[in-house]
Amino acid sequence: ALGMMRFVFTRLALSGLVLLTFGCASALPAFNQPFTERVRLESDDLTKLEVAVRGSASEPVAVPENGRILLSFPALPRECSVYLFGIRIRDRTVENRKIIHVYRDGRLERKLSIHKLRKLAIDPDGYYTLRIK
Structure with a gap:
């Protein structure tokens, strides 16, 4: 019996x-x-906010009073996606990584992927509207 269990194991x-x-x-x-996205941030105090694209060489961009910014996405570093039997189980494409970082007073407030950004509402001028509490 022990030999059979060892064999099966x-x-x-x-x-x-x-x-x-x-x-x-x-x-x-x-x-x-490389591409750009138009984003309009909404917050009680926009002057304290900055937005950065992780993986790019650029510094965080201060959000102006109207909340509208153009985010530039250069060719970013690649990361491997993982597949199991041909089915992607971990997607590390640029669109699905949380590379958009919003800072308030230098502290990370929110991370967002391009995929999530593109699901946000678009204002009449074509800007994705991102509300930061």
Whole structure:
């Protein structure tokens, strides 16, 4: 009985190892093309806010009184996405990483992905509206 349990356990362990080794893959996506997005921030005090794009060489941008900024996204560093049997289980494309950082008085207030930004409401002038409490 002990020999049979050892045999079954060994087979299960080897099967799991093979499954993890051969069923899992990492893929490095292509570089993104540089682009810009128009964002309008809403807050009680816009003068305390700054916005930065993580991974770019630029410094955080102070938010003007009207709350409207143009965020520039250069070709950003790539990160591998993870696939299990051809199904993406971890998406690390530029659009899905939280690379938009909003600071209030130098303290990180909010992180946002491009994907989430593009789901926000758009004002009549074409700016994504982001409310910061």
